[in-house]
Amino acid sequence: MRQPKVRELMEAIRALFGKRFTTKFPFEPSIPPEGFRGKPVYSTLDRDCVGCSACAEVCPAKAIKVIEEIAPDGKSGKRKLVQHPEICIYCGQCERACITQKGIKLTLEYDLATVDKTANASIVEKDLVICQNCFAVITTFDHLMWLSDKLGTLSFTNPTVMLAKQKELELLENIVKDSPHPRGGHLRFLCPNCRREQILKEQW
Ligand code: SF4
Ligand code: SF4
Numbered sequence: 001m002r003q004p005k006v007r008e009l010m011e012a013i014r015a016l017f018g019k020r021f022t023t024k025f026p027f028e029p030s031i032p033p034e035g036f037r038g039k040p041v042y043s044t045l046d047r048d049c050v051g052c053s054a055c056a057e058v059c060p061a062k063a064i065k066v067i068e069e070i071a072p073d074g075k076s077g078k079r080k081l082v083q084h085p086e087i088c089i090y091c092g093q094c095e096r097a098c099i100t101q102k103g104i105k106l107t108l109e110y111d112l113a114t115v116d117k118t119a120n121a122s123i124v125e126k127d128l129v130i131c132q133n134c135f136a137v138i139t140t141f142d143h144l145m146w147l148s149d150k151l152g153t154l155s156f157t158n159p160t161v162m163l164a165k166q167k168e169l170e171l172l173e174n175i176v177k178d179s180p181h182p183r184g185g186h187l188r189f190l191c192p193n194c195r196r197e198q199i200l201k202e203q204w
Contacts, residue, residue: 032108037090039109040083042124049103051079051126051140055094063087064094068128074135077128085112085120100146129164131191133198138191141167160189 004012023030032038042049056064063084070077083094083104094104103124112120126140138144144164148155155161190198 026111032110036108036110037092037106039085039112039120039122040088040090040094040104040106041109041122042081042083042104043102045102047142047146048100049081049098049124049126050100050142050146051081051124052099052143052146053079053081054097054099055083055104056081058093058097060091060093061087061089063089068137070128070130070135070137075130075132077130077137078125079128079137079140080123080125083122084117085122086117129160129189131194132188133190133194136191136193138189159187159195163187163189 053064053066056066065082065084067080067082068077069080090106092106095106098104104122114120126142129138129141129144130136131138138160141164144161145168147158148161148165148168151158151161155165
């Protein structure tokens with residue numbers, strides 16, 4: 001039989017009295033190392049996530065579902081983003097592509113075993129802005145406000161962003177009430193197609 005070398009014996013003795021590398025999980029929580037990619041979670045802070053759905057667009061596993069619910073009159077609605085950890089491959093693309101860089105973060109949470117598929121879903125819900133002409137979804141109100149903050153005074157060059165800002169400042173109702181509407185289309189939320197048609201109509 002092959003005799004152990006002195007170096008191997010020393011290593012065995014060191015391992016016997018040295019730091020343990022195994023953990024007592026699941027009896028004690030195991031702390032994941034730095035850079036660990038655990039369950040992605042949407043921020044609950046107001047406007048960390050603006051509901052733009054860029055995270056869903058880039059998700060290679062299609063683990064983020066975008067559900068839009070429109071009211072029966074077609075004038076309002078909600079966009080819900082649902083992140084499904086049971087489909088997620090923990091690539092981190094959603095966090096990387098998030099336009100605010102704060103909307104969705106991969107956490108250290110890994111203990112996700114459950115019999116209820118919906119139990120671990122992270123959900124965020126936002127108000128939609130609907131075109132007042134054709135009732136198409138434009139985007140979310142918070143997304144328009146994020147654009148307005150990014151653009152600063154330039155946001156006044158885009159009627160839809162400008163109207164959202166005025167709505168936020170509770171000015172919109174007075175402006176609509178007081179205006180004789182010489183160019184009425186400018187005082188309505190319109191999708192890009194309807195906006196283009198409106199501008200063309202005004203020019204001719
Ligand atoms: S970590 Fe990757 S797979 Fe999971 S939700 Fe984000 S983009 Fe999709
Ligand atoms: S703000 Fe970030 S987390 Fe929220 S929908 Fe957009 S990309 Fe996703």
